Amino acid sequence: MGANTSPSEKPRGIIRIIKATGYSWAGLKAAYHHEAAIRQEVVLLAAALVVLLWLQLPLTESLMMFGVIVLVIIVELLNSAIEAVVDRVGEERHELSGRAKDIGSAAVFVSLLLAGVVWLATLWHHFGMPLIQSYT
Known part of the structure; x- marks a missing residue:
């Protein structure tokens, strides 16, 4: 120094x-x-990577599909941090502590929904029937 x-x-x-x-x-x-949820989501991430390598979709779509799984893990990390801080503050039940944990859980849920929608829409786009069929 x-x-x-x-x-x-x-x-x-x-x-x-x-x-x-x-x-x-x-x-x-x-x-x-x-955190068991983190371990489960890491397994999900590994499985997603294997599926994406097997499907050989365009790079941008593969990155988007992989990215939403990473986003789930990021949100889960933040939720786990919130839960750890709330638990550190005290064991007694408090409305604000419960609300903080519930909101963190809701954030994880929303990120999982987003991941599901992105995966389903992308897979549907590549492998599903067209939404509107042409009869010409």
Whole structure:
């Protein structure tokens, strides 16, 4: 450290990036270890990747379909963080704690619905019957 910097100053540059990456990796490991939903969604992500490689759809559609599964995991991570904080605050039932957990759960549900719609619409587009058939 330079002469004008305090030891309590937050790291900057590459050191900050390295530390942030370490914290993120620790968060991913903790979520995988403590949250069954995360483990299930990682299995879903792996299965989605296998299916997408097998289907050989156009790249943009494959990325979109893969991305919505990643989005589900992101929302689940945020929901798990909310639940951990609420549980840390206290074990007693409180209306706001319950609401926070329910809203987090609703966010996961909405992301799952979005993933389902994207997958169904894309698969329908490529493999389903046309919505409007031409009789000419």
